[in-house]
Amino acid sequence: MANARIQVPASLSQGEVFEVRVLIRHPMETGLRHNDIGQLIPQNVIHLLTCRYNGVEVFRAELFPGVAANPYVSFFTTAVASGELEVSWTDDGGQTGTERASVMVLPRS
């Protein structure tokens, strides 16, 4: 159900603080809406989003129904080494998703 995009700068220098932008396609169903025959649509939102940078957790977000559909979250982290950013998430239905982005960190000139 969920597709995602991670945006990081194309190249970074050692120690640089940079923004990671994440957009995930997910309805973030609030549990307060009804379908056409009046039944309550159960809550299903991404409730946990984590980002690991070369295996180390650098960001964690607990999200609730008050976050808009197709959640967008951006945060900052420090360019410690080249490698991989891995963003993972879990929704109330037990579905999980992962998206990865490479980071290229050049030594400071």
Add this chain to the structure above:
Amino acid sequence: MTHKGMSRRELLGAAIAPLFVSGLTREIAAADIPQHIQALIVEATGGVTPSRGKVKLTLPAIAESGNSVPLKLQVDSPMTAESYVRSIHIFSARNPRPVIARFHLGPQSGRAEVNTRIRLAGTQEVFALAIMSDASAWLGSTGVVVTAAACTDEKQEQQRNDPTPRT
């Protein structure tokens, strides 16, 4: 565009004005923090009373739709191993569920800034609470005028729009 009497701009200004305690900022007095929000703050800080400051919450003054309102959160912190923001909590005064999000940072974050998009069920105050590595707590808030609220019960909306009797 002016109608008889007040223009739309003046009307909107009159609607926003009561939300502002001071004419210069959109900060509200401590007395204006709703009880249920105060309880959430105490729960998050473990009893530490937050101070006002360090937390800058940026939301549009007027949101056309409560379904997706951009939010920027910035906390004044060096983000070093000795002094950093551990967590930031966003609360809504009027949403059916007051906790909107909790973000967990660390020294490697480098900068205590988060952006996201939230849902707002009507015009209200939004609060941001930052808890630091030394367990101190800081609070910021801002008001948003929402012209079309999210989280409204669809049935009520349908009944408003469709005058035919329901079974």
